[in-house]
Amino acid sequence: xxxxxxxxxxxxxxxxxxxxxxxxxxxxxxxxxxxxxxxxxxxxxxxxxxxxxxxxxxxxxxxxxxxxxxxxxxxxxxxxxxxxxxxxxxxxxxxxxxxxxxxxxxxxxxxxxxxxxxxxxxxxxxxxxxxxxxxxxxxxxxxxxxxxxxxxxxxxxxxxxxxxxxxxxxxxxxxxxxxxxxxxxxxxxxxxxxxxxxxxxxxxxxxxxxxxxxxxxxxxxxxxxxxxxxxxxxxxxxxxxxxxxxxxxxxxxxxxxxxxxxxxxxxxxxxxxxxxxxxxxxxxxxxxxxxxx
Amino acid sequence: xxxxxxxxxxxxxxxxxxxxxxxxxxxxxxxxxxxxxxxxxxxxxxxxxxxxxxxxxxxxxxxxxxxxxxxxxxxxxxxxxxxxxxxxxxxxxxxxxxxxxxxxxxxxxxxxxxxxxxxxxxxxxxxxxxxxxxxxxxxxxxxxxxxxxxxxxxxxxxxxxxxxxxxxxxxxxxxxxxxxxxxxxxxxxxxxxxxxxxxxxxxxxxxxxxxxxxxxxxxxxxxxxxxxxxxxxxxxxxxxxxxxxxxxxxxxxxxxxxxxxxxxxxxxxxxxxxxxxxxxxxxxxxxxxxxxxxxxxxxxxxxxxxxxxxxxxxxxxxxxxxxxxxxxxx
Numbered sequence: 001x002x003x004x005x006x007x008x009x010x011x012x013x014x015x016x017x018x019x020x021x022x023x024x025x026x027x028x029x030x031x032x033x034x035x036x037x038x039x040x041x042x043x044x045x046x047x048x049x050x051x052x053x054x055x056x057x058x059x060x061x062x063x064x065x066x067x068x069x070x071x072x073x074x075x076x077x078x079x080x081x082x083x084x085x086x087x088x089x090x091x092x093x094x095x096x097x098x099x100x101x102x103x104x105x106x107x108x109x110x111x112x113x114x115x116x117x118x119x120x121x122x123x124x125x126x127x128x129x130x131x132x133x134x135x136x137x138x139x140x141x142x143x144x145x146x147x148x149x150x151x152x153x154x155x156x157x158x159x160x161x162x163x164x165x166x167x168x169x170x171x172x173x174x175x176x177x178x179x180x181x182x183x184x185x186x187x188x189x190x191x192x193x194x195x196x197x198x199x200x201x202x203x204x205x206x207x208x209x210x211x212x213x214x215x216x217x218x219x220x221x222x223x224x225x226x227x228x229x230x231x232x233x234x235x236x237x238x239x240x241x242x243x244x245x246x247x248x249x250x251x252x253x254x255x256x257x258x259x260x261x262x263x264x265x266x267x268x269x270x271x272x273x274x275x276x277x278x279x280x281x282x283x284x285x286x287x288x289x290x291x292x293x
Numbered sequence: 294x295x296x297x298x299x300x301x302x303x304x305x306x307x308x309x310x311x312x313x314x315x316x317x318x319x320x321x322x323x324x325x326x327x328x329x330x331x332x333x334x335x336x337x338x339x340x341x342x343x344x345x346x347x348x349x350x351x352x353x354x355x356x357x358x359x360x361x362x363x364x365x366x367x368x369x370x371x372x373x374x375x376x377x378x379x380x381x382x383x384x385x386x387x388x389x390x391x392x393x394x395x396x397x398x399x400x401x402x403x404x405x406x407x408x409x410x411x412x413x414x415x416x417x418x419x420x421x422x423x424x425x426x427x428x429x430x431x432x433x434x435x436x437x438x439x440x441x442x443x444x445x446x447x448x449x450x451x452x453x454x455x456x457x458x459x460x461x462x463x464x465x466x467x468x469x470x471x472x473x474x475x476x477x478x479x480x481x482x483x484x485x486x487x488x489x490x491x492x493x494x495x496x497x498x499x500x501x502x503x504x505x506x507x508x509x510x511x512x513x514x515x516x517x518x519x520x521x522x523x524x525x526x527x528x529x530x531x532x533x534x535x536x537x538x539x540x541x542x543x544x545x546x547x548x549x550x551x552x553x554x555x556x557x558x559x560x561x562x563x564x565x566x567x568x569x570x571x572x573x574x575x576x577x578x579x580x581x582x583x584x585x586x587x588x589x590x591x592x593x594x595x596x597x598x599x600x601x602x603x604x605x606x607x608x609x610x611x612x613x614x615x616x617x618x619x620x621x622x623x
Contacts, residue, residue, distance in 0.1 A: 017370075020377075023346045025370045077469045085480070095378065096323055108374075112562075116378060119390075120569025121562075127572060130477075131484045182487055182545060183569070184562030191367040195312065196360040200299050226359045233360065273357050274299050280355055281300075 015174075015188075017114045030107045030187040032169050035177070041101030046083050053079045084134070088126040093119060098190065108190040112180075121183040128179030132165040199232055203270035210267040216251040217268075217275045223288035225276060228269050232262070240265060301356035308348050312368060315341040319371050342372040390573070398570035399614045405540035405547070412494055413501040413536060420505025425513065434506040442507070448514040455516070455523045456594050468587025475531060476579045479538035483572050486542020487561075489550055493542035500535060522596035525603030527586035533610055534578035541568035541575070578610075 013029040030038075057072040091099040097117055098108045109125070111117045136158035169175045180186055220228075231243050244261035247253070247268060255264070276286060318334055318341065330338070349365040356362065399406070423430040428444040435443070442451060478496070485492035504524075511520040545564045552560035585602070593599055 017373075019346065019369075019373055021343060021346050023350055023369070025373060026366060027370065074469045077473050081473045081476070085476075095375065097374070097378075110374070118566065118569075119573070120566050123573050124565045124569040127480050127484050127569075128487065130480050131487075135481065178487065181558065182561045183565050184558075190371070191363070192371065193360070193364045193367045195309070195364045198302050198305055198358060198361070200302050200358070203299055203302065222357055225357055229359055270299070273301070276357055277299060277301055277355060280357070 013175075015186075017110075019114075027110070027188045028191070029175055030105075030189055032175050034105050034107055034189070035169060035175065035187060038099070038101035038105045038107055041104050042087070042099050043101075045100055046087060049083055050080065053083075085126070088129065089122055092117075092122045092126070096190075102187070106190055106192070107187050109185050110188050112184050112186050117185065121185050125179035125183035125185050128177075128182055132168075132178055133162065136162040196233065199229060199266065200270040200273055203274065206263070206267040206270055210264065210271070212251075212253075212268065212271045214275075216253065217271045219247075219251050219289060220272055221286040221288040221291050222276060225269070225272050228265065228272070232265055232269060235262070237261075301352075301358060301361075304351065304356065305358075305361060308344070311341055311344050312348065312365070315345055315368060315372060319368075319375055322375055338372070339376050342369070342376045345369045345372055390570070394570050395574040396614050396618075398567045399537060399574065401567050402537070402540045402544055402571060403615075405543040406536060408543060409497055409536045409539035412497045412539070413504075413532070416498040416501025417505035417508070420502035421509045421512075422505075424506045424509035428510075428513075431506050431510060434502050442510065444510060448516070451511060451514055452516060452519065455519050468583045471586050472580055472583030475535070475583065476576055479535055479575055479579060480572070482535070483538045483542045483545075483568070483575075486539075486544070486546040486568075487549065488546065490543050490546030493539055493546065497535070497539045500532075519596055522599035522603075523590065525607075526590050526593065526599040527582050527603070529603040529607035530578055530585060530610065531582035533607070534575045534582060537571055537578070538575045541571040544568045544571075581606075 010028060013031060015027050015029060017025045017027050019025060053076060057076050061072045088099055092109050096103065096108060097110070102108060109117060109122070111121060165178055168181075169177045172181075174180075174186055176186060228243070231239055240261045244264050247265070248255060253264075279286060315338075318330060318338055321334070322330055322338075345365065346369050349362070349369050352358075352362050352365055420430075420434055424434065431444050442454060482493050482496045485496070508517065508520060511517055545561060545568050548560040548564035549557055555563070585606070589602065590599070593602065
């Protein structure tokens with residue numbers, strides 16, 4: 001959460017989802033950039049698959065001679081249909097409720113009311129894509145295929161149309177596209193963070209070497225603790241040195257000769273966390289260093 | 294400081310095995326649907342899920358390890374969607390859909406279905422009257438979709454089209470093409486319903502006009518009965534499907550125009566439940582229509598047989614959707 005807390009965007013995209021057990025899971029909505037990125041990945045997969053399908057169809061029909069033309073034609077027609085309509089629907093019906101593009105960006109589709117994501121909702125949100133993306137494309141293609149040059153008015157119409165629908169997510173707080181709006185769904189980040197090691201796992205051993213006084217430990221609050229956690233997890237030598245220097249100055253710590261910055265910070269982290277958690281048990285959460293105890 | 298280390302560290306050490314176990318089960322469920330889990334594991338999942346939720350609550354209240362809280366939030370969320378997500382497998386889902394959900398949804402939309410059918414019939418009548426009165430209307434209505442079937446064509450040519458058999462060559466590809474094209478148009482009609490019903494109504498009207506104009510052309514050459522057979526063999530299914538798609542679009546559009554006491558968003562969402570089910574069924578109907586049109590119509594050339602097949606299909610669909618059935622027989 002420390003990363004999120006530092007980032008106002010992440011706080012703005014947070015939505016509460018209270019489970020029947022009464023715990024708020026605090027979902028984070030996907031940003032417009034995430035959504036666009038996922039769609040581009042999906043579009044790329046669809047296009048490449050179509051090309052591969054066409055090439056395979058061409059090779060097979062050449063190998064088999066003219067008789068196979070009909071089969072190839074069918075394969076191509078059905079393949080195109082499935083890719084255009086079924087791709088999104090079938091992938092979102094799986095337990096992970098996400099297309100490969102969404103998986104790549106760590107997203108999933110969720111019912112807005114927190115209930116079950118129904119097949120009808122998935123069907124509807126993807127059927128809407130027809131008018132959001134494919135209709136303007138179709139208008140231009142048909143005009144072109146009819147042999148008429150696409151005139152400015154038609155082009156402008158298609159552009160306005162797709163502009164309205166493509167940019168729709170930017171004009172509402174929840175980044176819903178028209179399909180989400182109608183189907184009652186939204187797209188959230190499906191975080192699957194790994195369980196990192198506990199930085200205070202060897203606290204007693206460390207604290208034996210660094211004896212901090214209560215005043216020294218009382219210099220900071222939760223916010224600083226979590227920044228320190230991030231610094232320790234990142235393990236960047238220059239940052240460690242800077243932070244160690246500033247903390248030593250603030251608490252008036254005299255370093256022993258050859259004292260290791262990372263060791264010092266780990267020990268101070270353990271001491272600070274122990275103190276703050278101890279206070280937490282007594283009902284006081286010290287927000288930051290300006291929060292008077 | 295205590296010799297035993299931090300309380301939050303001990304808390305984590307005691308529960309970590311459960312979290313890991315839950316993570317393992319979730320990964321398994323993600324890979325191979327719910328069937329990937331054995332009976333014991335299925336029973337274990339909700340227990341571990343509640344344990345993870347309780348860990349999350351405790352951690353939020355007592356631990357200041359931000360990485361741990363982020364991990365537990367992610368784990369509990371994944372488990373929530375697994376536990377409260379759909380439990381049905383694909384076969385149960387499909388069975389329930391064809392037995393109950395689809396006909397029930399179609400019945401619920403009877404008003405919209407009636408309206409869509411009336412629009413299409415009205416437009417067909419208008420198209421017929423216009424072309425019968427002045428053949429010049431034909432071109433403006435068909436707008437290049439006639440494929441040579443226009444007032445200047447000879448009666449023989451028009452007749453030949455109705456009974457043109459490709460001798461079995463290319464039929465399945467033709468059927469596939471028709472299915473894909475019709476489905477795309479139906480999905481479009483449904484999706485456009487969102488824009489206050491109007492574009493959907495226009496599409497239905499245009500469909501009807503074309504039919505009417507074509508009928509007028511053939512009727513003027515005394516081929517009305519023959520055209521009827523050519524149309525009805527697949528049209529009973531295809532036009533029914535397109536009427537249902539139009540109705541599904543109307544249902545959503547209507548909810549957006551007149552949301553009642555709910556917000557427009559909620560009304561649209563509620564409408565989607567019914568409309569989405571109808572539309573998924575429409576795709577199935579169009580597959581059948583595509584086969585009837587691409588294969589049946591090209592191989593069966595007798596008018597009576599065409600009428601018989603078409604009317605049988607129509608009766609079957611009507612009975613399937615609208616015949617009263619026992620409730621709660623699941």
